[in-house]
Each structure stands twice: as C-alpha cells, then as structure tokens.
Amino acid sequence: MLRWGIIGTGDISEKLVPDLTALPDATVTAVWGRSTDRADHFARGYGIPFSTVSLDELLARVDVDVVYIATPAQTHAEIAVTALAAGKHVLIEKPIATSAQDAERVYSAARAAGRFAMEAMWMRFNPLHVEVIDRVRDGLLGEAHSVRASFGTPFQARGRVLTPAQGGSILRDRGIYPVTLAHWFLGEPTSLAASGVFEDGTDVDGHATIEYGSDFAQLAWSGIRFLDLSATISGERGWITIAPMFWAGSRARVHAGSVERIFGTPEVIEHPRQGNGYGPMLAAVTDAIGRGSLEHHWHTHADSLAITRTLDAVLSGMSRPAT
Numbered sequence: 643m644l645r646w647g648i649i650g651t652g653d654i655s656e657k658l659v660p661d662l663t664a665l666p667d668a669t670v671t672a673v674w675g676r677s678t679d680r681a682d683h684f685a686r687g688y689g690i691p692f693s694t695v696s697l698d699e700l701l702a703r704v705d706v707d708v709v710y711i712a713t714p715a716q717t718h719a720e721i722a723v724t725a726l727a728a729g730k731h732v733l734i735e736k737p738i739a740t741s742a743q744d745a746e747r748v749y750s751a752a753r754a755a756g757r758f759a760m761e762a763m764w765m766r767f768n769p770l771h772v773e774v775i776d777r778v779r780d781g782l783l784g785e786a787h788s789v790r791a792s793f794g795t796p797f798q799a800r801g802r803v804l805t806p807a808q809g810g811s812i813l814r815d816r817g818i819y820p821v822t823l824a825h826w827f828l829g830e831p832t833s834l835a836a837s838g839v840f841e842d843g844t845d846v847d848g849h850a851t852i853e854y855g856s857d858f859a860q861l862a863w864s865g866i867r868f869l870d871l872s873a874t875i876s877g878e879r880g881w882i883t884i885a886p887m888f889w890a891g892s893r894a895r896v897h898a899g900s901v902e903r904i905f906g907t908p909e910v911i912e913h914p915r916q917g918n919g920y921g922p923m924l925a926a927v928t929d930a931i932g933r934g935s936l937e938h939h940w941h942t943h944a945d946s947l948a949i950t951r952t953l954d955a956v957l958s959g960m961s962r963p964a965t
C-alpha cells in the first residue's frame with residue numbers, strides 16, 4: 643500500500659484524489675493546504691486522516707511515502723526539491739517547473755535522494771494515447787513526419803494560469819500538451835518559429851511551427867480564443883486524428899492502411915475514460931515506485947527536460963505581432 647500526501651487543495655487535487663482513492667494499493671494519509679479551513683475541508687471530503695498548513699509537518703510524517711504536488715507552477719521545483727530532501731517520492735503537476743534549469747534541479751535532487759520523480763503528464767498514460775503511440779511506432783503510418791495540435795478556449799484561463807508571479811503562462815499550462823504530443827512522434831526540434839500575444843507580461847495566446855529538417859509540427863494554444871481541440875499525426879501512409887479534447891481523448895480516427903480507410907470510413911480507436919482519467923497514470927506511478935524505479939519509462943526525466951527546453955525556446959523565441 644503506497645501512502646500519499648496531497649500538496650494543494652485546488653481544482654486538480656479535487657479531480658485526482660477520487661481516482662487515487664479508487665486504486666487498490668494507494669491510500670491518502672495527509673493533505674497540505676494554505677489555509678486551515680481549506681485543508682480541513684478537503685480532508686473531511688475525502689476521509690483523509692491528517693491535514694496541515696505546515697509543509698514541514700506533512701513532509702516529516704512517516705506515513706507519507708509519496709507526495710502529489712498540485713500548486714501553481716512557480717512553486718513546483720522548490721516544493722519538489724524540499725520533499726525529495728525529506729525522503730519522499732514526488733509526482734509533480736505539469737509543468738514540472740517554469741524553466742529547464744529548475745526541472746533539472748528537481749530531477750538531480752531525485753537522483754541524489756534515490757527517490758522517484760515524475761511530471762504528472764497524465765496524457766501519456768491515457769490508454770488511447772498509449773495505443774496510438776504503440777501503433778505509430780509499429781509503423782501504422784510508415785514514418786511519421788508531422789503533427790498538428792491545438793488547445794484553445796477563451797475561458798477558465800484566469801487566476802494562477804495567467805498570473806506571472808505564479809508562473810502563469812498559457813504556453814506552459816495548455817501549450818505543453820501540443821508540445822508534448824509533438825515530442826512523442828518527432829522528438830526535440832532543431833529549429834522553430836513562434837509568435838504570441840502577451841497581456842501584462844504573460845503569454846495568453848501563441849502558435850509555433852517547430853521543425854526537424856523537413857518534418858514539422860504546427861502547434862497552437864490560447865486562453866483567450868477558441869482553437870480546434872483535436873490533434874493529427876501524419877505519416878507516409880496516412881494520418882490519425884485524436885478527437886477533442888485530444889489531451890484527455892477517448893477516440894481517434896485512423897485514416898491509413900487502405901484506400902477505403904483513407905478516403906472512406908476510417909478505423910475508430912476508442913478507450914472510454916475511467917473516472918476522471920488520472921487512474922492509469924497513478925497506477926503506473928504506484929507500480930514504478932513499488933519496483934524501486936526513479937522514473938517511469940513512458941515519461942522519463944530526459945523526456946520531461948526536453949519538453950521543458952522546447953517550452954523555454956518557444957517562449958523566448960516568440961515574436962509579438964502588432965495588434
């Protein structure tokens with residue numbers, strides 16, 4: 643039985659904890675919140691026996707093996723490094739940090755402490771994405787050569803998402819999903835062109851073409867307007883489209899394998915979502931920690947660092963079109 647401590651009592655903790663408590667080999671023993679009221683309320687809601695506003699107190703507990711960090715992005719690296727130094731394994735919400743340098747700090751601390759660390763990139767563990775990745779790697783599309791993915795809605799993008807002091811950035815909050823998808827199939831780009839819209843010093847909308855010689859990904863993200871919420875991977879023999887919302891998808895259409903499939907009726911891959919969708923990632927983390935691994939092979943430290951480097955490069959390379 644793996645014993646979890648929850649750090650942060652916001653929206654995502656509310657969604658993840660029910661999936662966590664549904665696992666047969668996980669239990670939540672403690673929660674940290676910024677205010678006593680919220681920490682107590684959260685603990686009562688999920689039957690968690692201990693709540694605190696002191697991070698040190700939570701990290702000192704012997705009945706906590708692993709912590710889930712679900713606070714604003716700017717705080718992730720510091721909390722993760724502190725938790726690792728206290729001997730805890732860590733699962734850290736995306737983005738792992740607000741720079742590749744800070745991400746490296748977290749993963750170095752994990753190696754030094756001999757503890758597991760992973761960015762909570764739940765999309766990688768979604769059974770739909772697992773099947774799509776496996777089949778593309780098995781040659782379903784021939785060589786994959788391009789990716790198109792976007793994630794934009796004009797709502798739910800205020801608060802911590804767009805507050806600079808909290809590491810707010812729509813690229814790091816939403817654009818991370820298109821960028822991660824491109825990395826799965828094409829790797830780390832060799833060049834890129836990006837542009838974005840900034841409000842009060844925070845990027846609120848952006849798009850990029852990231853390139854790998856003649857292969858490429860066209861990616862877009864926004865907190866101020868709608869952008870198609872699907873993603874497509876194209877290759878020599880056809881393409882796959884992951885239906886909206888692609889990062890949490892349950893259905894994909896495969897236009898490959900035959901003329902009928904390409905121009906007529908595509909094959910449909912379907913994996914209905916279980917619970918809130920975090921179960922597969924949580925089960926994989928539980929399994930990896932149980933085996934004594936310091937990382938999960940589906941979202942390694944190197945994968946996460948490469949993605950963070952791309953996010954850094956996109957953000958620093960963004961031109962700002964005149965409005």
Ligand SMILES: NC(=O)c1ccc[n+]([C@@H]2O[C@H](COP(=O)([O-])OP(=O)(O)OC[C@H]3O[C@@H](n4cnc5c(N)ncnc54)[C@H](OP(=O)(O)O)[C@@H]3O)[C@@H](O)[C@H]2O)c1
Nearest residue numbers: 650651652653654655676712713714715717735736737802
């Ligand atoms: N995987 C996913 O599907 C998914 C979805 C959404 C978000 N996320 C990620 O999860 C993280 C949290 O997002 P959220 O939507 O849950 O945010 P949220 O609802 O704003 O909750 C954030 C939590 O962190 C606390 N907090 C705020 N400022 C803090 C500070 N300076 N230091 C320490 N704690 C602080 C908040 O406390 P108060 O309640 O006192 O303000 C709250 O408990 C983000 O990294 C986000 O990118 C992931």
